[in-house]
Amino acid sequence: MKRRGRLGFHRGEPNPKILVKTPRLSVTTARVAIAALTLVAAGCASSSSSATKPSLSIEHIMEDGFKGKESLSARIAKGQGSAEDFKKMAFLTKELALNQPPKGDLASWTEKTKALKLAAEDLVAGKAGALDAYKSAVNCKACHSVHKPD
Numbered sequence: 001m002k003r004r005g006r007l008g009f010h011r012g013e014p015n016p017k018i019l020v021k022t023p024r025l026s027v028t029t030a031r032v033a034i035a036a037l038t039l040v041a042a043g044c045a046s047s048s049s050s051a052t053k054p055s056l057s058i059e060h061i062m063e064d065g066f067k068g069k070e071s072l073s074a075r076i077a078k079g080q081g082s083a084e085d086f087k088k089m090a091f092l093t094k095e096l097a098l099n100q101p102p103k104g105d106l107a108s109w110t111e112k113t114k115a116l117k118l119a120a121e122d123l124v125a126g127k128a129g130a131l132d133a134y135k136s137a138v139n140c141k142a143c144h145s146v147h148k149p150d
């Protein structure tokens, strides 16, 4: 008798403690879930911002893809680029665009590197006019005169 009274099960009434406790528990659960989601979202945001940092320096990209008469870029500009060459150039120019210019303003850098990157992507996709777009975007002197330190 005494035990039943303490638990509040008189005449089959629902236990008020359970009624009160259940919504509290779910609010707590929701809070925990929201906190977890916030953490996940914060994690995503920080990992995506680190993904926009270049993994190659401008010097490396220039040496690897642009320098000299036999370079990857020279081969492509002569119309002798292979599918592999286009892919590599799309990667190098994507990396180039992620770099900050050592000289000159960012708007000019973004415009030049984006044009180059898009042309390389269009070469990969086999789009008409991609080679001409590439040749005009890969103007060494136009970029160096503004962005290459002496």
Ligand code: HEC
Residues within 6 Å of the ligand: 058, 059, 060, 062, 063, 066, 067, 068, 073, 074, 101, 102, 112, 113, 116, 137, 138, 139, 140, 141, 143, 144, 147, 148, 149
């Ligand atoms: C969109 C801009 C841009 C284009 C296009 C470009 N370059 Fe460069 N290049 C640079 C910048 C910026 C530097 C200077 C990097 C530094 O000193 O940090 C550089 C540096 C170089 C260097 C020196 C690398 C080193 O080891 O310091 C060479 C060689 C070079 N470029 C060759 C070329 C050639 C050849 C072309 C054309 C086929 C070309 N670049 C097109 C931006 C460009």
